[in-house]
Structures are given as structure tokens and as C-alpha cells.
Amino acid sequence: MKPSLPVSLKVYLGLMAFLVAIKLVLTYFPEVFRSPAQAAVFEWKFLAIWTVSGLLGMMLADRSGFPQAWGEPGTNAKRVWLPLVLGSRWVR
Numbered sequence: 001m002k003p004s005l006p007v008s009l010k011v012y013l014g015l016m017a018f019l020v021a022i023k024l025v026l027t028y029f030p031e032v033f034r035s036p037a038q039a040a041v042f043e044w045k046f047l048a049i050w051t052v053s054g055l056l057g058m059m060l061a062d063r064s065g066f067p068q069a070w071g072e073p074g075t076n077a078k079r080v081w082l083p084l085v086l087g088s089r090w091v092r
Contacts, residue, residue, distance in 0.1 A: 008062075019050070023043075023044070026042055
């Protein structure tokens with residue numbers, strides 16, 4: 001049986017895939033962002049830098065004893081919805 005990827009790596013790669021999707025939207029629909037400076041943040045070289053440095057950070061965090069992202073057992077309500085509700089209440 002093949003070893004599966006750690007949950008934190010799956011979450012991180014999902015976030016990087018989301019950034020690539022944003023880049024593709026900006027490429028095909030450039031009028032979405034108001035300023036070119038905002039769109040410049042999503043250049044391919046920056047996406048590559050963020051991906052490599054994030055993977056390096058995850059590797060070092062694992063070796064230094066930090067807990068994995070979403071590695072603890074729990075519900076999605078506890079992980080996502082509770083912080084979302086509390087954060088939206090804080091902003092108002």
C-alpha cells in the first residue's frame with residue numbers, strides 16, 4: 001500500500017492550486033483587478049517562490065515539532081465555520 005500524503009501537505013497544495021486558479025482568471029480576464037500592481041502579485045515567479053518556501057517551511061515545521069495543519073482530529077465546523085463566524089463578528 002502506498003503511503004498517503006500528510007493532511008497538511010494536501011491542504012497546502014490545495015491552497016497553491018487555488019492561487020494558480022486565480023492566476024489563470026487574471027490571465028484570461030485582466031479587467032477583474034483594478035490595478036496592475038494587484039495582478040503583479042500573482043506572477044508565475046512569485047507563485048513558484050511561495051510554493052517552494054511554503055514546502056520548505058512545512059518540512060522544517062515537521063522536523064521542529066510543530067503540529068500539522070488540520071492534523072488534529074476535529075470537525076470542519078470547529079476548523080472552518082467557528083473561526084469564520086468569530087472573525088466576521090470581530091470585523092464589524
